[in-house]
Amino acid sequence: xxxxxxxxxxFDYEVVHRPAKQMQHIDAVSRHPVMLVTSDELTYKIVxxxxxxxxxxxxxxxxxxxxxxxxxVSNRILYKISEDQELLVVPEMMQVDVxxxxxxxxxxxxxxxxxxxxxxxxxxxLRRCIENVIKNCVECILVNKKRGKGxxxxxxxxxxxxxxxxxxVDFIGxxxxxxxxxxxxxxxxxxxxxxxxxxxxxxxxxQEAILKKPLKD
Numbered sequence: 001x002x003x004x005x006x007x008x009x010x011f012d013y014e015v016v017h018r019p020a021k022q023m024q025h026i027d028a029v030s031r032h033p034v035m036l037v038t039s040d041e042l043t044y045k046i047v048x049x050x051x052x053x054x055x056x057x058x059x060x061x062x063x064x065x066x067x068x069x070x071x072x073v074s075n076r077i078l079y080k081i082s083e084d085q086e087l088l089v090v091p092e093m094m095q096v097d098v099x100x101x102x103x104x105x106x107x108x109x110x111x112x113x114x115x116x117x118x119x120x121x122x123x124x125x126l127r128r129c130i131e132n133v134i135k136n137c138v139e140c141i142l143v144n145k146k147r148g149k150g151x152x153x154x155x156x157x158x159x160x161x162x163x164x165x166x167x168x169v170d171f172i173g174x175x176x177x178x179x180x181x182x183x184x185x186x187x188x189x190x191x192x193x194x195x196x197x198x199x200x201x202x203x204x205x206x207q208e209a210i211l212k213k214p215l216k217d
Contacts, residue, residue, distance in 0.1 A: 003143050003144075004143070007142065007143055042094075042097065042098065042101060043088065045094060045097070046088060046090055046091065046094050046098070046121075047077055047088075049091040049093055049094050050077065050078055050089065050091050052091070052093075053091035053092060053093070055091075055092065056078050056089055056091055059071050059078055059089070060073050060078050063078070069081070071089070072086070074086075080122035082118075082122065087118070087120060087121055087122035088120060088121050088122070089121075089122050089123060090121050090122065090123040091123075092123070095123050095129055096129070096133060098117060098121050098123075099113065099117060099129060099130050099133045100133060102116035102117045103116075103130075103133060103134060103137065107137065107139055107140050107143075109134070110127065110130050110131050110134055113130050113134065114126060114127055114130055117130070157191070159191040159192060160192070161192065162192060163190060163192050163193045163195075164190055164192075165191070165192060166190075166191035166192065167188055167189065167190060167191065168188075168189045168191055169186070169187065169188050169189075169209065170187050171184050171185070171186055171187070171201070171204045172184065172185040172186075172187055173185060173204070180200075180202075181202050182200035182201060182202055183202065184200070184201045184202070184203065184204055184208075185198050185199065185200055185201065186198070186199040186200075186201045186208060186209060186212055187199075188212065197212070199212045
């Protein structure tokens with residue numbers, strides 16, 4: 001919720017309350033304990049795509065010849081046997097669609113997305129494919145993008161119309177070291193007159209700055 005709150009700050013919007021009587025379908029979905037991955041349309045596309053996938057055609061042939069017990073063919077559809085469960089074998093051209101379907105339920109991380117896919121589907125290198133899809137998910141990129149320190153307003157230092165009232169100080173360096181090892185320059189600038197003092201220093205410590213007293217020079 002915190003991440004969404006930050007994300008929504010970029011938009012101008014109005015929150016409108018809608019009574020529960022008008023949102024009964026959403027209320028039911030939010031309390032449903034099971035997330036379903038399969039859909040009739042997606043399954044239909046997978047079944048048709050199996051016919052043109054060379055890997056699946058090879059496995060079908062081996063299964064029909066009895067050379068593998070890990071797969072079965074039922075109604076010309078290839079399934080993977082996993083823990084007494086029949087998983088629909090997904091052809092390569094449909095793998096990304098299956099992963100996106102599962103990932104869209106909540107934009108979960110790789111492990112949770114993998115669990116959802118494995119409920120109904122199987123294909124090789126599942127974990128690697130899921131990681132590639134999540135890495136390129138636009139919504140996940142927008143929500144998880146690094147947010148550094150935000151831009152702020154400039155706060156100029158007020159100065160009086162009086163010389164030697166306000167000073168700007170800083171160190172310059174390190175510089176090439178001469179014989180006396182003075183490798184920094186302590187700079188003091190009067191904010192009103194812009195008069196400048198330059199002091200060679202051996203370090204950038206506070207003690208070095210305190211020792212320089214432009215008011216007495």
